[in-house]
Amino acid sequence: MxxxxxxxxxxxxxxxxxxxxxxxxxxxxxxxxxxxxxxxxxxxxxxxxxxxxxxxxxxxxxxxxxxxxxxxxxxxxxxxxxxxxxxxxxxxxxxxxxxxxxxxxxxxxxxxxxxxxxxxxxKSGYNLQTNVSDTSPNSPSINWKFVWRLGIPAKVRNFIWRVLSSCLPTMQAFLTLRVEVNNCCPICHNLPEDDFHALVSCPWARSVWNISSIGSYFNSSCTFADWWINITHRRNQNDVELATAILWCLWQNRNDVVWNGKCKSATAIFDSAQTLYSQWKMTRKLHSPQINTEQQTMQERWIKPPE
Known part of the structure; x- marks a missing residue:
């Protein structure tokens, strides 16, 4: 082309x-x-x-x-x-x-x-696109290095990147791409479903955030990127990683509603997120390198080979 x-x-x-x-x-x-x-x-x-x-x-x-x-x-x-x-x-x-x-x-x-x-x-195409997005006058500045350093599974890190890049397949996104769908939220059935509504501002999602200690922190003119920046500035890394688990479980629940007609309670979604986050931390501990103090004190020396 x-x-x-x-x-x-x-x-x-x-x-x-x-x-x-x-x-x-x-x-x-x-x-x-x-x-x-x-x-x-x-x-x-x-x-x-x-x-x-x-x-x-x-x-x-x-x-x-x-x-x-x-x-x-x-x-x-x-x-x-x-x-x-x-x-x-x-x-x-x-x-x-x-x-x-x-x-x-x-x-x-x-x-x-x-x-x-x-x-x-x-890589260069992605860097150019990121620079173009970051330099637009109304674009919030996202710390991508912080995203990549989060101690979360690769699939969840990719999911967060998709949301922040406006690549999530929400009903509003499909409508923008001229796919004939009803853009109404499949859970609350009141407002158009974009990424921010599906994961933060939907009454169902808000009830999950209110159960957590993180809270929702948003206003009517907020975007998901604004919300993410707010969370990453207000909370420590552990809270942000828990927030990614909540986001992941909210999206999984949303897909379960769309494809299977099943919706979990807000408490069940939050419990699933907590369990998932605990499993991530346990896996990190099991796979983290163990330092042998005896080997650490030994010094490698060069020895002349026998003639």
Whole structure:
């Protein structure tokens, strides 16, 4: 799928998922200049600038389809400084002239600007997406390192990441993806079910949080990310880990309601969370490395091998 490809009139879920990644790819994709014949001067991201890799100078009439190759000297293939000074601002001139040119004939190609060798990786894509989200003006700042350090099972850590990344398959999320479902909460049947409602603000979820010593801490304009940041700032790590167990059990109960029509009481959900958290702590103790004090006092010494 090309970056400029338009989707069909009634796109499928898979097609919409692919389309949703285009903006991220556009932020990190750059054109590497070879001959310059395949890169348009205006429109293509080819300048070495992380913030804006496109030409900012106004395009002169008749040059809309011009390629970067037209900026090179016909004599030796280097940059034609006279043309560049005539057409571009100081900022664009500086960036263009900083690009090294190959004397060999080679095609322009796409590269990923956030990797040293220009090859896309999931890690760099995730880092770029996280940075983009964190720098948006209304986005709360989430301490992801704290999330990864929590002493909880990997599946629960992944679950927390999904919630904080707005990837939880709630009824409202399905409706946003144009899946025809009733977005009403399957437990309270009163309000639309998003991640915050399902796990915190639903009356059923609130009754579970009120039983715990953690509490719910929220207001009407709160998001799940706001609530999470509030909890992590107010409580110690043990309480936060217990909170993840409660979140996990709340979501498991929600799924049991949706698929099996069974709903546990608030007390039963909290008891399950406490039991689960106790099992996690016990497992950590059993698998934590035991330090032998006798071995610790011994020092390794290098001994010359026999001749």
């Amino acid at each position: 090309r970056l400029g490809t338009r989707g069909p009139h009634n796109p499928s879920y898979v097609w919409r998922s692919l389309q949703s990644t285009k903006e991220l790819i556009k932020k990190g994709a750059r054109k590497r200049i070879g001959s310059g014949c395949q890169t348009k001067i205006w429109g293509d991201p080819w300048l070495p600038d992380q913030v804006n890799p496109c030409i900012e100078s106004v395009c002169s009439q008749g040059l809309e389809s011009s390629t970067v190759s037209s900026l090179r000297s016909a004599v030796d293939g280097s940059w034609d400084i006279d043309i560049i000074q005539d057409l571009f601002s100081e900022r664009d001139q500086r960036l263009i002239l900083s690009i090294p040119l190959s004397r060999q004939e080679c095609d322009d190609n796409w590269m990923w600007a956030n990797e040293r060798f220009g090859v896309y990786s999931v």
